[in-house]
Structures are given as structure tokens and as C-alpha cells.
Amino acid sequence: MSALRSSLTLSTTPKIGADRAATSARARFSGSVTAVGKAELFVDASTGTGRLAWETVVEGWQADGQTPSKLHVVTDAVSGAHIGQFDEIETVAGTGASLYSGSVTVDTALSGSTYVLVDQARGNARTCDMNNGTSTCANFTDADNKWGTGTTASRQSAAVDAHFGAARTFDYFKNVHARNGVFGNGMGVPSRVHYGNAYANAFWDGAQMTYGDGAGNARPLVALDVAGHEMSHGVTEALVSGGLTYSGESGGLNEATSDIFGTAVEFYAAAAADPGDYQIGEKINFNGNGTPLRYMYQPSLDGASADCWSTSTRNLDVHYSSGVANHFVFNLAEGTGATAYGTSTPCGTAPAVTGIGRAKAEKIWYRALDVNFLSNTSYVNTATPANTARAHTLTAAAYLYGSCSAEYKAVQAAWTSVNVAGSDTACPAANxxxxxxxxxxxxxxxxxxxxxxxxxxxxxxxxxxxxxxxxxxxxxxxxxxxxxxxxxxxxxxxxxxxxxxxxxxxxxxxxxxxxxxxxxxxxxxxxxxxSPGCTATNGTDVTIPDNTTVNSAIALTACARKASATSAVSVSIYHPFPGDLVVDLVAPDGSVYNLANRTGGSIDNIIKTFTVNLSAENGNGTWTLRVRDAATGDTGRIDTWTLSL
Structure with a gap:
């Protein structure tokens, strides 16, 4: 508590405006800003004497790109000096014993003396307990922030997996693809576990994740790659207008996208108990015999998926037509033949493929999904060959790595290896x-x-x-x-x-x-x-008082031509708050070209070369640098400026 040592006599009229305080507060934020609140005027009694101050709340993400921040910045309303700051977001790291990923860290919230499974660092993602019902979902709470036992004997164990999976999926898309979480707006994904009775499924409904406990309620479907797979459906819905239609070959590409990114999340999480691989759902024992749901290196191992494209691919269930794209991505990333993750065989007489690495393969697929895929994109389209996964991933590879780059050629070879041909122009065979x-x-x-x-x-x-x-x-x-x-x-x-x-x-x-x-x-x-006659400098200092317009002139007499479209105006203006200044170049005919309009905030001085299209102006005549100070509180000077036409 702060108290005044004597009676307060204080003017309540600030000398520093609210906008100035907000700009100063924004500059104090380390990370990415999403909102700056309106500064509020108050009396700061922390010194015991009292002073007029502004409090501004700046919201955004801390420098790690993952932790939210609500930074309260206090600024002296008379001098503009920084008084102090504090962040109201408090995150707590707990430990969890998961079913499939081993011992993991889970971010939680502290409410009073009770911990809640809410991830404040990732958009308040909440994991709750459906209690084997289908309606209400209760918060998971804990007294010591140690969650689960690693077995189904504790209902918290499955929640740990789901909470961890949501966090790693959020981090993967944010840190690898610069997408602000699954929704793209920083919101966390709610996760519901223990859904229904012996419910052997997990699903994404457009707003949240739901996990059943599997056959006999003994094998909850909360494994990392399952979590990443399902939430990636949300990313596909958001990036592709209308989503990838969930039928035929576009449906297979939809499912494959989730397999690709579910696998990527598993690799990204790097959990010792569940290392990355190219098998889908290998931890949940969905089939009851210890086998995974799908194999990306040889999709047909599941007994139904397609290794290679054929005219019948479009008639397969989308979970099986996905095999063609899964096989493609595996070959693109790891190559064909024997690999550390399984043996992949090219289709027919297609040549072997040398992989370009998982990181590049993921980037290419995400770029194609984000920019190029349409709702009806397919493997083969004779009517519109440009709307195929092959064409779109080649466009993405060309954008990221260059046309006919090694990566571009690898995309061509990997599609050929799964029997998806294309009309793309062959890269030159010659040197x-x-x-x-x-x-x-x-x-x-x-x-x-x-x-x-x-x-x-x-x-x-x-x-x-x-x-x-x-x-x-x-x-x-x-x-x-x-x-x-x-x-x-x-x-x-x-x-x-x-x-x-x-x-x-x-x-x-x-x-x-x-x-x-x-x-x-x-x-x-x-x-x-x-012509050198089209370049000149004025080095005479001109004082810039508050709320005043000043001029500095350069007269050219040996520039008998038009100015160029890339004319340069180099200025050295010393001022502690460039956000006060409007800087214009005035041509001999009176035309005004704005160089700076109250930009730069609290960063000292404007020392910069501006490129200006002056091609409509004659070179000879008097050119004027006009500087207007549009606020109160700071003064400066024009030190020197150079005009090159």
C-alpha cells in the first residue's frame, strides 16, 4: 500500500498527452503487440509525494512467441519519464505423467490455491473431463500441480496427453509455419477427454477436440499424432476456402494433410516415450493387435490404403486414398529404399527418389495448402491439370526454393514415384x-x-x-x-x-x-x-520549436533537366520524438512530397535517405525542406539535408 507523506497539491493537467504515453508504453513491450489500450490518468503515490501519471496496458505475445502478455506501463504525465511496469499474466508449469508421451511439462493456471488444467500461454486452452458422458465437461483441478500417474487408473493421465498434444500442436504451427495456433488468432484449442462409454474415436468439430477412451475404456485415443492429426483438420478448414471437400481425391488429400502434420507434431514434440515416426496411431492399439492405423512409407500395409495412384483411387474411402499423398511426402522427405523409418518402394518403373528432409517437405506442403490448394484439388485432373496436388506443391517449391531447384525436382520425382504424373515443364537436362x-x-x-x-x-x-x-x-x-x-x-x-x-x-x-x-x-x-549540378546540400542548422513550421532551402541553377523517378532526399533531423514531426519536400512549382508524417514514435531523430519519384518536376529552382512540429513537449533542429535529382 502507498500513502502520501503530506497533503497533495497537484495539477491534474498532463504535459504529456495520452497518445504520447501509449506510444512510449508500446516501445517498452518486448515481443509482438496485438493491442494498445487507452492510457488512463491517475495519481501515483508510490513515492510518498504523489505525481500525475498515465497507465497504459499493452497486450500481445512475449518474445518467445508463445506466452501471452498484458503489460501495464506507468509513464510520468509531466516529464514523460518511465516510472515502472508489471505483467498481469502469470503462468505455472506443472508436471504430468501421460499415458503415451512419458513425463511431460504441462502449463496450468493457478486459481487461489488450486491448479487448473488451463494453458494461459497458448490462448487459455482448457482440458476437461466428460466423465464418460456426452454433455457436460468438468475442469481438471489439482492441489500440487502434479498430474496423472501414467496409467488409466488416474483420469488425469489421459488429460495430460491431450493437454500436451494441444500445446505441441499450437507450438508446431506457430514456430514452424508462423501460424498463430490452430485457429490462427492465438486462441487455444479446448480438449475434452473421457467422452462417451468405450467410445473408440477422437474427433475435431470445428471448435474443440474430443477424445474417447477406446474399447473397454482401456485405451484413450489421446496420442500425440492423433491429437495433431485431428487439430490439423482445423488448419485445413481455415486455409483452404471451403476446406478440402471430404470425398473422393480431395477428401484423401484432406486426410493426408492431417496425417502429414500429425506426424510433424510428433517429431516436433520430441517426447522420449513417443519419438517421431511415419506410423499413424501406433500408440493407441486401435486394431487390438499392436499395429498402427496407417503407414506412410508403405500405406498398403494396413490392408486397404493405396501406395500408388490409379483410376480407382477416387473411389476409395478418404482414409485410404490418403495413402498416395502420405507415400509422396514420405518419399519427398526421406527418399525411397531402406530408410530409418521403413522401406519405401517406388511405383512401377519410377526411378528412386532422394529425400530433401522432413523440414523442407513440411514447408512445401503447408505453403501449397495455405496458398494454392482449392476445395476440389485432386491427384489427377485431366480437365484442369493446374488444380492438382502435384501442380500446387511444385508452385510452392518454386516459391520457397526456386524453379528447377533440387527441392523442385525432388517434388517432381516424389509424385512420379507414386504414379502421379503431371504436365509441368521439365527442368533443363543440360548444364x-x-x-x-x-x-x-x-x-x-x-x-x-x-x-x-x-x-x-x-x-x-x-x-x-x-x-x-x-x-x-x-x-x-x-x-x-x-x-x-x-x-x-x-x-x-x-x-x-x-x-x-x-x-x-x-x-x-x-x-x-x-x-x-x-x-x-x-x-x-x-x-x-x-548531372552534379542536380545535387546540393544545405548544412545550415535550423531550430525546430514546438508547434512551429520551419524551412530550409536549396537552389539549383545547373540542373537543366527533369528530376528522376529515383531522386534522393537525405535528411539529418535531430529531435527526441520524431512522432511530432511532419517532413515535406516542396518543389519549385509548389508541389508537396511528404517524406514523414508523425512516424517513428519515441525513437530519437530522423536520419534517413528517402527515395522520391520527382520525374514530373524540373530540376532548376528552389527546393524547400519543410518541417512542422505538430505537438508540445520537445524541440529539435534540421542539421543538414542533401537533394540528389
Whole structure:
């Protein structure tokens, strides 16, 4: 409790506004901000003398990307100084003895002296007990935050698995695919365990997870890959407009997606008692003989799933037509032949596949699901070949790793290995490479020079020697390469372009050519040449008082041309709160080009080069840097500024 040492005489009019306090509070938050509350004015009596202060609540996620935060920041309403802060979110880590994953950590909430199975770190995900009924669900509570016994003798044990599975699924999608949990909005998934009597199923209903206890109530269906599988249905529903229709081949892709990500969650969780594998439901003994539900490396081992696509695939139950995509992903990640996770055999006469690793395979599938899949995407579509899983995953691979990259070719080979052909363009069989110039554009004064990095990258076959030349240079300009030849296997050269004092001002498209022994490739560079008379600096300090507009001028008399589309305005403005400032460039004809409009918050100073399209303006004339201080409390100065047209 705080108390004042004497009677309080205090002005209740703040000198620092609520917006300023909120901006300052936001800057104190370490992590990702989702909301900034309205600052509230109060008297802080913590010092014993009393002072006027703002309290602002900033909500979001801590730096780990998983823990929620409600940070209360207190700011002096007179000086703007930071007084203090505290976070109202308190999370508690408990220990759980699960049925299938061994001893695990579970995040819980403390209510009074009782722990509740609610995961505040992941959107308040709650795990509750259906008590073998189908209606009400009671919270799991515990006195010492030690949950379960590892056996079905404790009803908490299955809850530990479900709670752990929900947490790891949330973390997997957030940390691997940058999706904020299953729902994408930071909300946690509620989990209901002990549903029904001897209910041998688990399901996702669009809002929550429900787990039965299996035959004889002896084998709850709460294993990691089952949890990840079911919740991934929610991700599919959210990412694909209308979801992947749950019938035919699109239904098989729907089920396969859940198998793929359920497996990924199992690997991600890295639970010693349930290490990652490519079997689905191997822990729950659903069949009663110790066998898993499905095998991704050879789907037909379950007696019904398809290893390879055929015209009858569309007629299979979706849990069995999923085998084609499961087999594809296994081959893409691990390759064909004998692997650490099982032996995979290519279909028919398809060649062997070299895997690219599980991480890349998951990224490709998620990208295709997120951006490319449609509700009726299938394995084979002769009418619309672009709407197939093969086409969409190739598009994803090209986006992530490059067209005709090793990953792209692996996707082609893995689909071929499960008898899914495609009309995609074959990658070149000959030795080939790409050529790039970095940066892709630059500006140089007449009589000056600049450098560009030219790089080759091998995309197929063996490396070759590439000789470099440049064409399209303006009059009086020269180009030299160091070295003059590079290797197509990641070789790099420096291109130096020198201009003469007589080189005409303007923008030129320079073509850089790399001629190899087996291929010739080009790249372009936009070269802008300007007259030195089109560049000037004003280094005279101009004070910026509160709530005042000031100007600093540059007069050009030797720039008898239009300004360029990539004109540069370099400013050095010293001010403790750039969020007060509106900075404009005023052209000789009075046209106004805004450079900064009360941005930057409490980060000191504006020291920056702005690129502005001034191609509509004549170069000669008086150009003005206009700075308006739009608030009270801080002053500054224009130190120097440079205009390059």
C-alpha cells in the first residue's frame, strides 16, 4: 500500500498527452503487440509525494512467441519519464505423467490455491473431463500441480496427453509455419477427454477436440499424432476456402494433410516415450493387435490404403486414398529404399527418389495448402491439370526454393514415384545457370563510378566457366568485370561502371551477359546518370520549436533537366520524438512530397535517405525542406539535408 507523506497539491493537467504515453508504453513491450489500450490518468503515490501519471496496458505475445502478455506501463504525465511496469499474466508449469508421451511439462493456471488444467500461454486452452458422458465437461483441478500417474487408473493421465498434444500442436504451427495456433488468432484449442462409454474415436468439430477412451475404456485415443492429426483438420478448414471437400481425391488429400502434420507434431514434440515416426496411431492399439492405423512409407500395409495412384483411387474411402499423398511426402522427405523409418518402394518403373528432409517437405506442403490448394484439388485432373496436388506443391517449391531447384525436382520425382504424373515443364537436362545483378539499379554522377555484384547460380548439371560482358551503356561510359570470368557454381564478380563528364544524363538499361560453355544467360541493370549540378546540400542548422513550421532551402541553377523517378532526399533531423514531426519536400512549382508524417514514435531523430519519384518536376529552382512540429513537449533542429535529382 502507498500513502502520501503530506497533503497533495497537484495539477491534474498532463504535459504529456495520452497518445504520447501509449506510444512510449508500446516501445517498452518486448515481443509482438496485438493491442494498445487507452492510457488512463491517475495519481501515483508510490513515492510518498504523489505525481500525475498515465497507465497504459499493452497486450500481445512475449518474445518467445508463445506466452501471452498484458503489460501495464506507468509513464510520468509531466516529464514523460518511465516510472515502472508489471505483467498481469502469470503462468505455472506443472508436471504430468501421460499415458503415451512419458513425463511431460504441462502449463496450468493457478486459481487461489488450486491448479487448473488451463494453458494461459497458448490462448487459455482448457482440458476437461466428460466423465464418460456426452454433455457436460468438468475442469481438471489439482492441489500440487502434479498430474496423472501414467496409467488409466488416474483420469488425469489421459488429460495430460491431450493437454500436451494441444500445446505441441499450437507450438508446431506457430514456430514452424508462423501460424498463430490452430485457429490462427492465438486462441487455444479446448480438449475434452473421457467422452462417451468405450467410445473408440477422437474427433475435431470445428471448435474443440474430443477424445474417447477406446474399447473397454482401456485405451484413450489421446496420442500425440492423433491429437495433431485431428487439430490439423482445423488448419485445413481455415486455409483452404471451403476446406478440402471430404470425398473422393480431395477428401484423401484432406486426410493426408492431417496425417502429414500429425506426424510433424510428433517429431516436433520430441517426447522420449513417443519419438517421431511415419506410423499413424501406433500408440493407441486401435486394431487390438499392436499395429498402427496407417503407414506412410508403405500405406498398403494396413490392408486397404493405396501406395500408388490409379483410376480407382477416387473411389476409395478418404482414409485410404490418403495413402498416395502420405507415400509422396514420405518419399519427398526421406527418399525411397531402406530408410530409418521403413522401406519405401517406388511405383512401377519410377526411378528412386532422394529425400530433401522432413523440414523442407513440411514447408512445401503447408505453403501449397495455405496458398494454392482449392476445395476440389485432386491427384489427377485431366480437365484442369493446374488444380492438382502435384501442380500446387511444385508452385510452392518454386516459391520457397526456386524453379528447377533440387527441392523442385525432388517434388517432381516424389509424385512420379507414386504414379502421379503431371504436365509441368521439365527442368533443363543440360548444364544451366542463372545470372543476377545486385542491386538491380543505381545512380551515378557524370564523371563518377559505381559497382555492382554479378552472381551466377547453378540450376542444373555441371559447373561451367562463364565469361561476362555488358552492353547498353551510355556514351562515354565503360564497364569492367573483376574477375572477367566466373564459375556458374556460385561465382561472383564485381562490375564497375565509370561515366565520363560528357555522358548524357538519363536512365539506361544495361544488359549483363554471361556466356558459358553450355548456356548463355543475361540479367539487366538500370543505370541512372545525373548531372552534379542536380545535387546540393544545405548544412545550415535550423531550430525546430514546438508547434512551429520551419524551412530550409536549396537552389539549383545547373540542373537543366527533369528530376528522376529515383531522386534522393537525405535528411539529418535531430529531435527526441520524431512522432511530432511532419517532413515535406516542396518543389519549385509548389508541389508537396511528404517524406514523414508523425512516424517513428519515441525513437530519437530522423536520419534517413528517402527515395522520391520527382520525374514530373524540373530540376532548376528552389527546393524547400519543410518541417512542422505538430505537438508540445520537445524541440529539435534540421542539421543538414542533401537533394540528389
Amino acid at each position: 544451366d545457370f542463372t545470372l543476377t545483378a545486385t542491386p538491380a539499379a543505381g545512380t551515378v554522377a557524370q564523371g563518377g563510378s559505381l559497382t555492382i555484384a554479378v552472381a551466377a547460380k547453378l540450376i542444373n548439371g555441371a559447373a561451367q566457366t562463364v565469361a561476362l560482358t555488358a552492353t547498353g551503356l551510355p556514351t562515354g561510359a565503360t564497364a569492367t568485370f573483376s574477375p572477367a570470368s566466373i564459375t556458374s557454381a556460385a561465382g561472383t564478380a564485381t562490375l564497375t561502371v565509370k561515366t565520363a563528364s560528357t555522358t548524357p544524363a538519363g536512365t539506361y538499361q544495361v544488359t549483363v551477359t554471361g556466356k558459358g560453355t553450355g548456356a548463355t544467360r543475361t540479367t539487366t541493370y538500370a543505370l541512372t546518370v545525373y
